[in-house]
Amino acid sequence: MATISDVAKYANVSVSTVSRYLNGKGYVGEKSRKAIEHAIQDLNYVPNEVARSLSTRQSDLIGLIIPDIKNPFFPELARAVEDTAFKYGYTVILCNSDEQLEKERHYMQALTKKYVAGIIITSLFQYESNPISNIPVVALDRPINMDIPTVTTNNIEGAKIGANHLIDCGATKLLYMKGPVNITSSEERLEGYLQAIQGKGIESHLIESPFEFDAAEAIAFEYLQKNPSINGIFASSDASAIGAMKAALRLNKKVPEDLQIVGFDGIQIGNVVTPTLTTVAQNIYELGETATEMLIQQIEGKTLPCTSVHINPQLIERDTTKKEHKR
Amino acid sequence: MATISDVAKYANVSVSTVSRYLNGKGYVGEKSRKAIEHAIQDLNYVPNEVARSLSTRQSDLIGLIIPDIKNPFFPELARAVEDTAFKYGYTVILCNSDEQLEKERHYMQALTKKYVAGIIITSLFQYESNPISNIPVVALDRPINMDIPTVTTNNIEGAKIGANHLIDCGATKLLYMKGPVNITSSEERLEGYLQAIQGKGIESHLIESPFEFDAAEAIAFEYLQKNPSINGIFASSDASAIGAMKAALRLNKKVPEDLQIVGFDGIQIGNVVTPTLTTVAQNIYELGETATEMLIQQIEGKTLPCTSVHINPQLIERDTTKKEHKR
Numbered sequence: 001m002a003t004i005s006d007v008a009k010y011a012n013v014s015v016s017t018v019s020r021y022l023n024g025k026g027y028v029g030e031k032s033r034k035a036i037e038h039a040i041q042d043l044n045y046v047p048n049e050v051a052r053s054l055s056t057r058q059s060d061l062i063g064l065i066i067p068d069i070k071n072p073f074f075p076e077l078a079r080a081v082e083d084t085a086f087k088y089g090y091t092v093i094l095c096n097s098d099e100q101l102e103k104e105r106h107y108m109q110a111l112t113k114k115y116v117a118g119i120i121i122t123s124l125f126q127y128e129s130n131p132i133s134n135i136p137v138v139a140l141d142r143p144i145n146m147d148i149p150t151v152t153t154n155n156i157e158g159a160k161i162g163a164n165h166l167i168d169c170g171a172t173k174l175l176y177m178k179g180p181v182n183i184t185s186s187e188e189r190l191e192g193y194l195q196a197i198q199g200k201g202i203e204s205h206l207i208e209s210p211f212e213f214d215a216a217e218a219i220a221f222e223y224l225q226k227n228p229s230i231n232g233i234f235a236s237s238d239a240s241a242i243g244a245m246k247a248a249l250r251l252n253k254k255v256p257e258d259l260q261i262v263g264f265d266g267i268q269i270g271n272v273v274t275p276t277l278t279t280v281a282q283n284i285y286e287l288g289e290t291a292t293e294m295l296i297q298q299i300e301g302k303t304l305p306c307t308s309v310h311i312n313p314q315l316i317e318r319d320t321t322k323k324e325h326k327r
Numbered sequence: 328m329a330t331i332s333d334v335a336k337y338a339n340v341s342v343s344t345v346s347r348y349l350n351g352k353g354y355v356g357e358k359s360r361k362a363i364e365h366a367i368q369d370l371n372y373v374p375n376e377v378a379r380s381l382s383t384r385q386s387d388l389i390g391l392i393i394p395d396i397k398n399p400f401f402p403e404l405a406r407a408v409e410d411t412a413f414k415y416g417y418t419v420i421l422c423n424s425d426e427q428l429e430k431e432r433h434y435m436q437a438l439t440k441k442y443v444a445g446i447i448i449t450s451l452f453q454y455e456s457n458p459i460s461n462i463p464v465v466a467l468d469r470p471i472n473m474d475i476p477t478v479t480t481n482n483i484e485g486a487k488i489g490a491n492h493l494i495d496c497g498a499t500k501l502l503y504m505k506g507p508v509n510i511t512s513s514e515e516r517l518e519g520y521l522q523a524i525q526g527k528g529i530e531s532h533l534i535e536s537p538f539e540f541d542a543a544e545a546i547a548f549e550y551l552q553k554n555p556s557i558n559g560i561f562a563s564s565d566a567s568a569i570g571a572m573k574a575a576l577r578l579n580k581k582v583p584e585d586l587q588i589v590g591f592d593g594i595q596i597g598n599v600v601t602p603t604l605t606t607v608a609q610n611i612y613e614l615g616e617t618a619t620e621m622l623i624q625q626i627e628g629k630t631l632p633c634t635s636v637h638i639n640p641q642l643i644e645r646d647t648t649k650k651e652h653k654r
Binding site: 021022030037041059061064068069070072074075076078079082083091092093094095096109110111113114134213242246249268269271272273274 | 348349364368386388391395396397399401402403405406409410418419420421422423436437438440441455461540569573576595596598599600601
């Protein structure tokens with residue numbers, strides 16, 4: 001089997017040039033690059049990576065399984081994962097599961113066969129055990145199993161912050177737009193909201209809405225039409241908050257004068273709509289970065305200091321709420 | 328070396344069950360799955376994929392190099408690439424280049440070492456030749472070299488459609504917000520715009536703006552303040568169109584009554600802002616799907632019917648323009 005020295009000799013370059021080429025680090029001129037590529041081909045030289053994954057049964061690939069990269073929450077998350085992976089010398093395989101268990105399982109098996117070093121997954125489902133033996137997994141945004149390291153936003157705390165802000169800005173009749181039933185973060189946010197309003201004499205309405213603009217608009221429109229005295233909406237996602245803003249506009253309600261609105265997520269679009277959306281912003285980048293670092297620590301055999309990390313969200317006050325007045 | 332039959336015997340399941348497990352197709356029960364995984368580990372069995380990539384020097388991995396998944400144009404593109412790859416049995420490695428040549432080259436070398444079967448790239452740069460010998464490449468959204476198969480939007484035609492729509496809706500004093508100089512699509516759109524207004528007695532202003540909300544808002548604000556008679560803006564991206572909308576709002580200009588605005592791209596956010604944005608929508612999903620199919624055809628040794636595909640964009644009339652009146 002050809003060695004790196006054979007390649008260097010054949011290509012008439014130094015071993016360190018071949019090494020730079022193979023590691024993708026440092027400068028390799030166009031001419032040398034071509035010569036090395038020819039040498040590799042002619043000598044049937046096997047660069048380290050694939051050969052190494054065959055012997056160690058581990059590559060430097062990380063699988064990222066998310067519901068849908070088109071959902072505005074995930075591009076920033078995926079970017080953080082890729083940036084962090086890149087920093088540590090790993091590359092990322094992107095998989096969209098569409099929240100289908102079968103597709104998730106298919107991807108997990110497919111990734112296993114590629115000897116991925118680890119998997120980061122955002123899943124709707126609860127797994128009985130680590131879904132893949134011997135491969136480190138980190139659950140991101142939503143826990144999937146008690147034994148699997150998890151990175152989520154502190155949703156309960158976030159919902160308290162959002163609800164308290166609405167109340168401090170003078171809203172007294174609140175509509176809480178909760179998310180789908182089976183999503184943990186959605187249940188946690190509801191819990192935080194209920195804790196926040198307790199004992200404060202707030203009139204509270206509760207509806208369920210998917211995390212989608214159009215569906216949320218239709219649901220909010222119908223509810224606001226029947227309950228015109230509502231003067232504050234706390235939506236458990238920015239997408240539903242923006243849907244509610246559109247419903248308010250169609251009903252000729254002024255935001256924030258007649259109706260104050262707070263979202264949850266902190267996606268870019270909230271800063272682009274008019275008025276700009278007050279929201280409980282998750283630290284999306286930090287979520288992705290932390291999950292990737294926790295995964296790489298496991299891959300490299302290090303002990304995690306803790307297996308469940310809750311990252312605090314932060315209120316961003318914009319124009320869909322009035323100024324807080326001290327009470 | 329262990330064979331698939333050894334694994335089946337050791338795990339006490341049928342060969343076809345092991346095969347289903349290895350191919351990730353069809354049902355494999357939890358108990359059998361675990362038994363197979365143990366057998367694979369104990370017998371040191373090498374599933375086909377990595378072994379095959381070692382012998383054929385080709386995997387079923389496709390590299391996707393894009394500037395930034397956070398740019399709202401790319402999630403839908405990435406989704407289309409991943410969907411199409413999945414359909415044909417390939418998986419996608421996501422790489423964000425930040426439009427840095429060095430990062431692009433690094434990824435290309437890294438992907439080559441993983442024996443990727445092919446690469447789809449959206450790059451700012453012109454490459455002298457196929458950047459990677461022996462690996463099929465498709466240029467997406469922007470051409471990188473005459474010899475490399477390319478999928479782009481028909482930008483000239485799209486810009487004509489957008490400019491003509493503004494004129495047909497009664498705008499007479501147009502501001503064209505062109506994109507950065509070195510992007511081909513940006514130059515093509517300018518060409519289409521100039522062709523459309525020629526000989527129509529239109530007063531035309533031209534400024535350059537990056538494809539970013541905030542920068543575009545600042546640039547449009549300053550220009551509109553100095554040139555208050557402008558009654559139509561054609562922005563070469565939705566991001567700059569939305570920036571211009573915010574500038575108009577700050578200047579108390581009513582859209583579309585005082586100022587009509589047309590964007591280019593068709594990203595989701597254009598349908599969420601108020602008023603909703605009239606735009607020349609690229610068929611983003613079809614761009615990604617076509618590029619992936621062209622790449623896979625090359626990977627599988629088929630001849631491409633044509634190497635340069637221009638996909639027609641389509642006008643979406645929303646609320647930032649008045650209705651067209653026949654002239």
